[in-house]
Amino acid sequence: MLSFKRLFGHEDKFFGLLAASASEAHLSVQALVKLSKAMDQPVQLEAFAGSRRKDKQITSEIRNAIHTTFATALEREDIDALSRALYRIPKTVEKFVERVLIVPDQVRGVDFSQQIPLLEEAAECVLQLVKSLCRGINLEEIRKWNDRLQHLEGEADKVVIVIYRDLFSGRHDPLKVIILKELYDMLEKVIDRCRDVGSVVSQIVLKHS
Numbered sequence: 001m002l003s004f005k006r007l008f009g010h011e012d013k014f015f016g017l018l019a020a021s022a023s024e025a026h027l028s029v030q031a032l033v034k035l036s037k038a039m040d041q042p043v044q045l046e047a048f049a050g051s052r053r054k055d056k057q058i059t060s061e062i063r064n065a066i067h068t069t070f071a072t073a074l075e076r077e078d079i080d081a082l083s084r085a086l087y088r089i090p091k092t093v094e095k096f097v098e099r100v101l102i103v104p105d106q107v108r109g110v111d112f113s114q115q116i117p118l119l120e121e122a123a124e125c126v127l128q129l130v131k132s133l134c135r136g137i138n139l140e141e142i143r144k145w146n147d148r149l150q151h152l153e154g155e156a157d158k159v160v161i162v163i164y165r166d167l168f169s170g171r172h173d174p175l176k177v178i179i180l181k182e183l184y185d186m187l188e189k190v191i192d193r194c195r196d197v198g199s200v201v202s203q204i205v206l207k208h209s
Helices: 004-008 013-036 046-068 076-102 116-135 139-167 174-208
Strands: none
Touching: 013 046, 013 076, 013 116, 013 174, 046 076, 076 116, 076 174, 116 139, 116 174, 139 174
């Protein structure tokens, strides 16, 4: 395993920021999981907006540091790409919650349980993947987490087809179909964002392996 710390003789501050960003992404998804189990309860946007704002601040710190740091363990373009990919996770989660707040009556009692376990595991994979990168280049470990993310994204695609089959069966109110389709699509997009993080990390690892 290639250790960036040994290579540079110090702990690159970008790793701490990237790990913090991954943690905020993970926290936002955890909050979404809790929300999905209590759709009949009042929704508080602040819990989700807070994670997104914290991650935005971290992303801003990373971008500023990219232009002021003389030496970095990773290429600046890779740091920026990974930072942006991580930020899109809580941002998409917040958008989902905003849509829920617009139509609370339409989503009361809706079951999102087909997608939520996949989303929860994908967020955990992202967190472990970034932590693994921060520890150093371990090809096998990185490949394991990325392969799992790719698999989860594929499973999510299958789940959406099943959901669509029911949604478009003609048994549901047309307005509710439109609303729920957007929400189901947005949950799938969160999983896609997690997969994107895996792809970025994999590209970084391939450069240094």
